[in-house]
Amino acid sequence: MSDTAPELATPFRERAGKALKDDFLQQALEIATTKFITLRREAFGDFPAGDALRDRARAIKEATLQHLDRYLDQLVDNVERLGGHVHFAATAEEARDIILDIGRRTGARMAVKSKSMATEEIHLNEALERAGITPVETDLGEYIIQLAHERPSHIIAPAIHKTKGQVADLFARELGRPVPADAEALTAIARAELRQKFLDADLGITGANFAVADTGTIVLVTNEGNGRMVTSLPRVHVAVMGVEKVVPSMTDLMVFLSVLAKSATGQKLSVYTTLVRGPRRACELEGPEEFHLVLLDNGRIDQIAGTLREALYCLRCGACLNVCPVYRQIGGHAYGHTYPGPIGILLTSMLKGAPAVKDLAHASSLCGACADACPVRIDIPRMLVELRREVSEEKIAPWSERLAFALAGRLLRAPRLYRLGAPIARLLQRPFARGHTIRRLPGLAGAWTRTRDLPAVAPQTFQERWPALERERP
Amino acid sequence: MTARAEFMRRLRAEMAKTPGLFTAAPSPRPARPRERVELLRRELAERWPATLERFRAELERVGGVFYRVPTAAEVPAVIGDLARARGFTRLVSWHEAALGAECTRGLAAFGLDVQAMPAGVPAVPERDRLRAVVAAADLGLTGVDLAIAETGTLVLLSGAGRPRTTSLLPTVHVAVFDKDVLVESLEQGGLFLEAWHEGEAPGERGAVINFITGPSRTADIELTLTRGVHGPKEVHVIFVEQGVEGVGGG
Numbered sequence: 001m002s003d004t005a006p007e008l009a010t011p012f013r014e015r016a017g018k019a020l021k022d023d024f025l026q027q028a029l030e031i032a033t034t035k036f037i038t039l040r041r042e043a044f045g046d047f048p049a050g051d052a053l054r055d056r057a058r059a060i061k062e063a064t065l066q067h068l069d070r071y072l073d074q075l076v077d078n079v080e081r082l083g084g085h086v087h088f089a090a091t092a093e094e095a096r097d098i099i100l101d102i103g104r105r106t107g108a109r110m111a112v113k114s115k116s117m118a119t120e121e122i123h124l125n126e127a128l129e130r131a132g133i134t135p136v137e138t139d140l141g142e143y144i145i146q147l148a149h150e151r152p153s154h155i156i157a158p159a160i161h162k163t164k165g166q167v168a169d170l171f172a173r174e175l176g177r178p179v180p181a182d183a184e185a186l187t188a189i190a191r192a193e194l195r196q197k198f199l200d201a202d203l204g205i206t207g208a209n210f211a212v213a214d215t216g217t218i219v220l221v222t223n224e225g226n227g228r229m230v231t232s233l234p235r236v237h238v239a240v241m242g243v244e245k246v247v248p249s250m251t252d253l254m255v256f257l258s259v260l261a262k263s264a265t266g267q268k269l270s271v272y273t274t275l276v277r278g279p280r281r282a283c284e285l286e287g288p289e290e291f292h293l294v295l296l297d298n299g300r301i302d303q304i305a306g307t308l309r310e311a312l313y314c315l316r317c318g319a320c321l322n323v324c325p326v327y328r329q330i331g332g333h334a335y336g337h338t339y340p341g342p343i344g345i346l347l348t349s350m351l352k353g354a355p356a357v358k359d360l361a362h363a364s365s366l367c368g369a370c371a372d373a374c375p376v377r378i379d380i381p382r383m384l385v386e387l388r389r390e391v392s393e394e395k396i397a398p399w400s401e402r403l404a405f406a407l408a409g410r411l412l413r414a415p416r417l418y419r420l421g422a423p424i425a426r427l428l429q430r431p432f433a434r435g436h437t438i439r440r441l442p443g444l445a446g447a448w449t450r451t452r453d454l455p456a457v458a459p460q461t462f463q464e465r466w467p468a469l470e471r472e473r474p
Numbered sequence: 475m476t477a478r479a480e481f482m483r484r485l486r487a488e489m490a491k492t493p494g495l496f497t498a499a500p501s502p503r504p505a506r507p508r509e510r511v512e513l514l515r516r517e518l519a520e521r522w523p524a525t526l527e528r529f530r531a532e533l534e535r536v537g538g539v540f541y542r543v544p545t546a547a548e549v550p551a552v553i554g555d556l557a558r559a560r561g562f563t564r565l566v567s568w569h570e571a572a573l574g575a576e577c578t579r580g581l582a583a584f585g586l587d588v589q590a591m592p593a594g595v596p597a598v599p600e601r602d603r604l605r606a607v608v609a610a611a612d613l614g615l616t617g618v619d620l621a622i623a624e625t626g627t628l629v630l631l632s633g634a635g636r637p638r639t640t641s642l643l644p645t646v647h648v649a650v651f652d653k654d655v656l657v658e659s660l661e662q663g664g665l666f667l668e669a670w671h672e673g674e675a676p677g678e679r680g681a682v683i684n685f686i687t688g689p690s691r692t693a694d695i696e697l698t699l700t701r702g703v704h705g706p707k708e709v710h711v712i713f714v715e716q717g718v719e720g721v722g723g724g
C-alpha cells in the first residue's frame with residue numbers, strides 16, 4: 001500500500017504555488033489562524049500559571065521518555081489486568097493488520113471513528129474499506145473531509161479549507177436532497193446522520209491524547225462528544241496510540257489538560273475529557289465488551305536517541321501551525337503528508353525518513369514562532385536546521401543546492417574572503433538591483449528570486465562602516 | 475504483529491543510547507491521596523460560596539445554565555419548567571441511589587415521562603430496550619461527582635445505576651449537585667483522581683470518567699460556533715443549597 005498522498009504527484013513548489021493562488025484558501029487561512037492565535041493568547045493571558053505549567057508539562061514528557069520502557073510496561077500490565085488487550089505494532093502495516101484482524105474476528109461491518117491523527121497516519125480507512133468494514137469519521141470536520149475524499153488540512157480543524165457552500169454540496173450529494181448552506185443546519189444534519197451510525201456500528205476506533213501508566217487509562221479529548229459515543233455504544237473499542245503518548249500519573253495528566261485546550265482552541269478545557277479504563281465493567285449497563293489498545297512505533301522508537309527526540313513531546317494541539325508564516329500562506333495540503341505545519345515536517349521525517357522532507361525541511365523561515373507557541377516548548381527550529389544538515393550531508397538534496405550551501409559555508413567561515421565578498425557582490429548585482437532590492441537573478445540563482453526578493457548589498461556594509469563608527473565612539 | 479518482548483527489547487536498545495542525558499522528573503505524587511482529599515474537603519467547606527460563584531461564572535461562559543434552589547424538593551419544578559418551555563416530555567435519569575435525590579417521582583407531576591436507570595444490569599433484551607429509550611430521550615438527569623470551578627466542569631463517574639449515556643444521548647443534560655462536590659481547580663481535581671484510583675476499584679465503579687465542560691460544540695464549518703453536534707445541545711446545572719444526599723462521593 002502506498003503511503004503517499006495524491007498531492008505528492010507534484011513537487012512541493014507547485015503545491016505551494018497552487019495554494020497561494022487559491023483565493024478562498026488564502027482568506028480561510030488568514031481568518032482561521034488569526035482567530036486561533038487570538039483565542040490562544042487570551043486563554044494564556046488569563047492564566048498566570050500557564051508558563052510554569054508549560055515547563056512542568058515539558059519536564060514530564062522528558063522524564064517519561066527517559067523511562068519509557070517502565071511506563072509502557074506499567075500501562076500494558078494495567079490495561080490487561082482490567083480485561084483489555086494490548087497489541088504492539090512496529091509499522092503502520094502491522095497496526096492496520098491488527099485492527100483488521102479484530103474487525104474480522106468480531107464480524108464487524110461498520111466502524112465509527114473519533115478524530116485520530118494516528119489512524120490518519122496509518123491510512124486505516126482505506127484498509128478498512130478494502131476489508132469490507134465501512135469506516136465512518138464522526139468528528140464533523142473529518143466527516144466532511146471523508147465525504148470529499150480529502151485529507152485534513154489542519155490538525156484540529158481538518159476542514160478549514162472548505163466553504164459552507166462546498167460542505168452543503170457534499171451533504172446534498174450524500175443524502176440525495178438539497179441542503180441549506182448554513183453552519184447550524186449542516187451541523188444538525190450531521191448530528192442526525194451520524195447518531196444512527198453510532199448506534200449501529202460494531203467497532204469504535206479512537207486515538208488517544210494520553211494514556212496514564214499508573215491506572216491503565218486512555219484519555220480522549222473532544223468538543224463534539226463523538227469520543228464518548230465511540231467508546232460507549234459499539235461492542236468493541238480499539239484505541240490506536242503512538243508509544244510517546246503515555247504519561248506516568250493522574251497528577252501528570254492534569255498538568256497536560258491545563259495547557260492542551262488553551263493551546264489548541266483557547267478553551268480552558270475542551271468540552272469532553274473522557275477517561276476510559278478497559279472494557280465495560282460488570283456493574284455497567286453499557287460500554288464495549290472488548291477493549292483493544294494498539295501501541296504504535298512507526299519510526300518513533302528510532303528517535304528516542306535520534307535528532308528528532310523532542311518531536312516526541314508533541315501534544316498535537318496545532319498551535320505551531322497557526323503561528324507559522326509558511327503554514328499561514330500555504331495551508332496543510334501543500335505539505336503533502338498526514339501532519340502539516342512546522343511540527344509536521346519533523347513528524348513526517350520521523351515516520352518516513354529524511355528523504356521525504358528534502359523540500360519541506362526548507363519550508364520554514366526559522367523565525368521561532370512555533371517554539372514560542374508550543375505548550376511543551378519543542379525547539380522546532382533547531383531540529384529543522386538539523387534536518388537541513390542531514391538532507392545536505394546525506395546527499396538527499398540536489399547537487400546544485402548542496403554546492404551553493406557548501407560555497408556559502410566556506411565563505412562564512414573565512415572572514416577575509418567574506419570581506420572581499422561585499423565589493424564583488426556590489427559589482428555583480430549592478431545590472432539586477434533596483435534600489436535596495438534584487439527582484440530577479442539570471443541562471444540557477446533565478447530559482448531563488450522567482451519566489452522571493454533579495455535585499456541588495458548596501459553601498460557600505462555594516463562591517464565596512466564599523467571602523468568609522470568605533471572612531472566616533474566617545 | 476510484533477511480540478511484546480521484541481517490541482520492548484527494541485525500545486530498550488534505543489533508550490540505552492541516552493543514559494542519564496535527561497534528568498527531569500514527573501510530578502510528585504500525593505502520598506495517601508484519600509486522606510489528602512478529606513483534608514481538602516474540610517478546607518474547601520469553609521470557602522464554598524466563593525468557589526460556587528466562580529463555578530457559576532465559568533459554567534455560563536461555556537454556555538451552561540445555572541440554577542440555585544434551597545432543597546432537593548425544588549428540583550422537579552426547575553426541570554418541569556425547562557421541559558415545558560421546550561415541549562419536552564421524555565426524561566431518563568440515573569438510578570435514585572446514584573442520584574441521591576428523590577426528584578424523579580416529583581417529575582411525573584410535571585407531565586414528564588420518566589425512565590430511571592436500573593441499579594443492576596438486566597439481561598440483553600432489556601438493556602437494548604433501555605438504550606433505545608435513552609437515545610430517544612429529550613432530557614437526561616444525572617448527579618455530579620466533582621464540580622471544578624476553574625473551568626466550569628462537571629466530573630461524572632460511570633458505574634452501577636449511573637450509565638455513561640444519560641449525560642450524552644438526550645438533547646438536554648440536567649445535573650444536580652451540592653457544595654460537597656465543589657473544588658476550585660484542575661489541580662485539586664487531580665487529587666480526587668488519584669484518590670479514586672487508590673487500590674482496587676469498588677465493584678460499583680464503571681470504566682469511564684467524564685469531564686463535561688458545557689454543551690457539545692463544534693466550529694468545524696467556517697469556524698462558526700455551533701452547539702450540540704453529537705452530545706447534548708444544552709447543559710443545565712442545579713445547585714441544591716441543603717444538599718443532594720448521596721450525590722457525589724465516588
